[in-house]
Amino acid sequence: SVIKELVPHVPLDESRMMAKLNANENPYGPSPKVIKAIADSVSLGNRYGHGDAAILIDMIAEKEGVKPENIMLGPGSTDLLEKTAIVQFQQGGNIVAGDPAYMSIMNTAQAMGGNWKAVPLTKDYAHDLKAMAAAVDSNTNLVYVCNPNNPTGSITDAGELKKFCSEVSAKVPVFVDEAYLEFLENPDSQTMVGLVSEGKDVIVARTFSKIHGMAGLRIGYIVATPERIETITNKVRSTMGLCVTSLKGAIASMQEKTFLAQCKSQNTECREYVEDEIKKMGFNPIPSYTSFMIFPIAMDGREFMKSMYEEGVGIRTYQMYDQSWCRVSMGTHDELAYFVDTIKKVTKA
Ligand code: PLP
Known part of the structure; x- marks a missing residue:
């Protein structure tokens, strides 16, 4: 690396x-409406947040143009990066990902006994999609693409990435981390979420930590096929890990424009x-x-x-x-x- x-x-x-x-x-952040929603919901803290999680999931599904069963929430997208890696690397194997990139999922994959096949970025600091596709082998259990990338701040062309995700996801799940998507000029045309509706084994991660200004409140989500989501929910994650005040805050933030x-x-x-x-x-x-x-x-x-x-x-x-x-x-x-x-x-x- x-x-x-x-x-x-x-x-x-x-x-x-x-x-x-x-x-x-x-x-x-957080926005004044979010602060108020959280303040107003503190007294609900004796109850679990499953009902609010269901409301937030419905709102996210509508915004993303997918079904509620395509959405899974986590306390920040970090949790979903980690849980995906825990499930995928229980028997080792390798993760194919750009280098340098955001390390969370590689760190967990490696902690589980997996190997990181690090693929250098191109000279423009884009993901080298050709080299990444070539790096996928019979031991690859996950491909990770951070777009836009951290720590480089750089972008990989959305059209090329869509083609890559479509092809590679036929062999192995592709995790696309879109934590910074909303800062792009035209985020809707650059997200990989549409591939999930087509049934591709693509996992798209988003967060309330960046554009919503809620980093310390810990809400993130993935959009993926119901089958892929079940491999995680059945084992290591449910809505049990979510905090009711943060859910109320995220619900309020979804209504912000x-x-x-x-x-x-x-x-x-x-x-x-x-x-x-x-x-x-x-x-x-x-x-x-x-x-x-x-x-x-x-x-x-x-x-x-x-x-x-x-x-x-x-x-x-x-x-x-x-x-x-x-x-x-x-x-x-x-x-x-x-x-x-x-x-x-x-x-x-
Ligand atoms: N993914 C990327 C690319 C990030 O830069 C970050 C945070 O900096 C995260 C995921 C994790 O964010 P969170 O767990 O707060 O959703």
Whole structure:
């Protein structure tokens, strides 16, 4: 694998942070309506949330144009990435996935005794679909595609990905992680959800953590065939793991339009601002389609992170392609202006 995340010297002291730009959170959420829905539902906390889970599942199914039996909820999409890997790698086998990519499902697959067949991204940081298809063998139990990808922020062409998913899913389930889909210009034409309605063995993951601004409230879902969902629900996941207040919040957030549109436009505006500013300093970011941006830095990654932390700026650093990289999440405009000033100071750009 070409990717290694660098761990900080000291834990990030959140109370001293001027700009929390390390976890791809949405600085504007949750929406006021979600906050109210949650506050109003605290007293329902003596009851299990199965009824609200059913309501949320119906709402999601309608939005995605699928049936309720195509939807499975989890406390964040992480849970669904992990549970899918637990089920698929009980007898080992391999997972085919891009490198670098979001590591959650590979980590669980490997913990279960599976192997990661890491397929390098193309020079444009897209998934190398041809090479991934060629990497699938008789021991492959899952293919993972993160689109848009984390930590690169890059995109893989939706038309090519659809073709890939259609063909490869005839042999092995394909898990498509669309955590950042809603930040795209035209998300509806880039999702792989339509393939599920066609009966393909494709598992699409989405989350309330990003565009909905509910990362700490933990709600995510997958869209998949009922047969695929049953392989998970029957074994390791039911609506038992869901929290009633978070369900009420997600139900309220499903009804938001203006708030979500504002989050998206503020994200785009901030991303353009950061891109301009860091390019002026001589950095060369990978074009981002997400709520974060990554670029190579000349400084040692851990030294850079330490200096940024000392100034109250939380970012992430990675070692990739024999090079240190800084990944910055789109916070508020003020936080990003502070990030820009701080990186100037720290790198003396
Ligand atoms: N998938 C990707 C690509 C992510 O970047 C993240 C979070 O950063 C997740 C999944 C997990 O999100 P959550 O568990 O909050 O839904």
